[in-house]
Amino acid sequence: MDALDAVADSVRLALRGNVRAACDVVDAAVRSFSLSYSAHPPAALYRAVRATRKAATDALERPLDAVTARRLHNARGWGSALLGNLAHHLGDPQAAGAHLSDARHLADVTGDSRLISWTFGAAAMVARDRGDFYDARSLAVAAFDTAPGAHQRSAMAAWARMRAAAALRDTVAAEEARDDAEKLFEADTPGRFGFDRAALLLHLAESYLDLARPDEALEHAEASAGLVARRRPAWAAARLTVARAHAAAGRWDAAELYAHEVLDAHEPARLRSTARARLAALVRTGRTPRLAERVRDLPVLVRGLTDTNG
Missing domain, CATH: 1.25.40.10 (Tetratricopeptide repeat domain)
Incomplete structure (x- = not known):
C-alpha cells in the first residue's frame, strides 16, 4: 500500500x-x-x-x-x-x-x-x-x-x-x-x-x-520558474511558458530547447494536460519538427472520470 x-x-x-x-x-x-x-x-x-x-x-x-x-x-x-x-x-x-x-x-x-x-x-x-x-x-x-x-x-x-x-x-x-x-x-x-x-x-x-x-x-x-523546484509541475508550466514566449518572438531554437528540457525532466504520467496543451501550441506553429515527434509519442491520458456519486 x-x-x-x-x-x-x-x-x-x-x-x-x-x-x-x-x-x-x-x-x-x-x-x-x-x-x-x-x-x-x-x-x-x-x-x-x-x-x-x-x-x-x-x-x-x-x-x-x-x-x-x-x-x-x-x-x-x-x-x-x-x-x-x-x-x-x-x-x-x-x-x-x-x-x-x-x-x-x-x-x-x-x-x-x-x-x-x-x-x-x-x-x-x-x-x-x-x-x-x-x-x-x-x-x-x-x-x-x-x-x-x-x-x-x-x-x-x-x-x-x-x-x-x-x-x-x-x-x-x-x-x-x-x-x-x-x-x-x-x-x-x-x-x-x-x-x-x-x-x-x-x-x-x-x-x-x-x-x-x-x-x-x-x-x-x-521569474516564476526560478521560484519552483525543478521537475515540479509548476516548474514545467513556467519553463513551457518561457518556450512559448521565445516562439512568439520568433526564437524557434530557444523555444524547442526549453520544451525538450521539460520532456527530458518529466515522466509522461506526471505531465499534465495543461503542459501538453502548451506543448501542442508550440507544435501547431509548424516550426518545431523534433518536438512534434516527441509530443506525438506521449501516451493517452486517463478518461472516464465523470462519476460524482463516490
Missing part, C-alpha cells in the same frame, strides 16, 4: 466508528491531498481522493447531528473540488465540470465562501481552456466577488479575471485585474487551494502571451 492509499484507507477505517470524531481525520486527509497535489501523478491522486470522498458520502447516509453532517458535506465539497482540478489536469473537461458543479453545490449547502469562490475560479479555468471566453469572464468575476480575504481575491484576479480578459484581448480589463492581483497579494499559501508568488507570476506571463507581449511574458515566466 502506498502513501496515498494509506491516507484513503485511514479515512475509511475512521468513518466506520464514531463519525463525529472521524471528521478530523477526513479534514486532515483532504488537506494532505491538497498540500501534496504536485508530488503525485494526477491519476494516482485522483483514485485516492475519490476513495476518500466515497467514504465521506457513505458516512452521510447514517444518522448524524447537524454539525457532523455539515463538516462531512464540506470535506466532500473540497474533495470534489480536488477531483475537478485533477480531471482538468488529466484532460477530461466533462468530468472536471461535473465535479466542480458538485463542489459548488456543496459549498452553497455549507456556506463555505472560500470554496464557493474557488469553484467559480476553477470553472472559469475550464471554460477558458475550452474556448468559452465570455463564460470564463463571467465566472471569473463571480470568483473575485465571492472571494473572502485579500489573498484569495488576489488569486482570483490573476488566475481567473486576468486570464479571461487576456483571452478576449481586453487589455484594459487585463491590466486592471493585474493591478488588483499585485496589490492584494499577501504571503504565499501552500497546496492546491493555496496561491504563491510563482503562480501569480505564471498567470501574468500567460496573460501577456495572450496579449501578444512576449517580452513581458518571458520576464514573468523566467
Whole structure:
C-alpha cells in the first residue's frame, strides 16, 4: 500500500466508528491531498481522493447531528473540488465540470465562501481552456466577488479575471485585474487551494502571451520558474511558458530547447494536460519538427472520470 492509499484507507477505517470524531481525520486527509497535489501523478491522486470522498458520502447516509453532517458535506465539497482540478489536469473537461458543479453545490449547502469562490475560479479555468471566453469572464468575476480575504481575491484576479480578459484581448480589463492581483497579494499559501508568488507570476506571463507581449511574458515566466523546484509541475508550466514566449518572438531554437528540457525532466504520467496543451501550441506553429515527434509519442491520458456519486 502506498502513501496515498494509506491516507484513503485511514479515512475509511475512521468513518466506520464514531463519525463525529472521524471528521478530523477526513479534514486532515483532504488537506494532505491538497498540500501534496504536485508530488503525485494526477491519476494516482485522483483514485485516492475519490476513495476518500466515497467514504465521506457513505458516512452521510447514517444518522448524524447537524454539525457532523455539515463538516462531512464540506470535506466532500473540497474533495470534489480536488477531483475537478485533477480531471482538468488529466484532460477530461466533462468530468472536471461535473465535479466542480458538485463542489459548488456543496459549498452553497455549507456556506463555505472560500470554496464557493474557488469553484467559480476553477470553472472559469475550464471554460477558458475550452474556448468559452465570455463564460470564463463571467465566472471569473463571480470568483473575485465571492472571494473572502485579500489573498484569495488576489488569486482570483490573476488566475481567473486576468486570464479571461487576456483571452478576449481586453487589455484594459487585463491590466486592471493585474493591478488588483499585485496589490492584494499577501504571503504565499501552500497546496492546491493555496496561491504563491510563482503562480501569480505564471498567470501574468500567460496573460501577456495572450496579449501578444512576449517580452513581458518571458520576464514573468523566467521569474516564476526560478521560484519552483525543478521537475515540479509548476516548474514545467513556467519553463513551457518561457518556450512559448521565445516562439512568439520568433526564437524557434530557444523555444524547442526549453520544451525538450521539460520532456527530458518529466515522466509522461506526471505531465499534465495543461503542459501538453502548451506543448501542442508550440507544435501547431509548424516550426518545431523534433518536438512534434516527441509530443506525438506521449501516451493517452486517463478518461472516464465523470462519476460524482463516490
